[in-house]
Amino acid sequence: GAVVSQHPSRVICKSGTSVKIECRSLDFQATTMFWYRQFPKQSLMLMATSNEGSKATYEQGVEKDKFLINHASLTLSTLTVTSAHPEDSSFYICSARELGGQPQHFGDGTRLSIL
Amino acid sequence: GEDVEQSLFLSVREGDSSVINCTYTDSSSTYLYWYKQEPGAGLQLLTYIFSNMDMKQDQRLTVLLNKKDKHLSLRIADTQTGDSAIYFCAEVSGGYNKLIFGAGTRLAVHP
Secondary structure, three states, rough: OOEEEEEEOOEEEEEOEEEEEEEEEEEOOEEEEEEEEEEOOOOOEEEEEOOOOOEEEEOOOOOOOOOEEEEEEEEEEEEEOOOOHHOOOOEEEEEEEOOOOOOOOEEOOEEEEEE | OOEEEOEEEEEEEEOOOOEEEEEEOOOOOOEEEEEEEEOOEEEEEEEEOOOOOOOEEEEEEEEEOOOOEEEEEEOOOOHHHOOOEEEEEEEOOOOEEEEOOOOOEEEEEEE
């Protein structure tokens, strides 16, 4: 089946550091990838939709300068949390949708902890 | 706007059937999904149903869709302890086919 690989799985770093998270579709091409954030015991909140070769579409309330998204190829999207602070600590999950269809396949998530 | 609601908690005895319910608001949703999340992990796609279907069965899983009432359910037959997890219902919405998730139902399976 379709596999989405997300790296790293866990990051612990100091406040002010920028952190890059990668999302790769391993065995299919994905023109669209999605980035979600999940707080403890809560549902997934869509942050942005990443489109290959064009600018990402951000959800209301998500700072585009804070969460930089690059979707440079049909198999890779990256999320960079710039100048991270403790309030950015969260579980970040990406998903990828196969070309022209459904469903979305999810990565295993990245747990980000900012000290 | 779009909204997906589901009960937050369900407790069942091992071997019994579990039924997790979900309601959604976007009548134009083409697909509805069930995902499973275990602690500290990402989401695992369990099953999905196209909006022109009433029922879909896949081994122990049965999905029922009542489009008139915008109600979706997931039945797990012969529930096992390994089924303990959070189950998310999601509808597809919008031009980019983004997913709108419910809050998740925590399923606890006890002996």
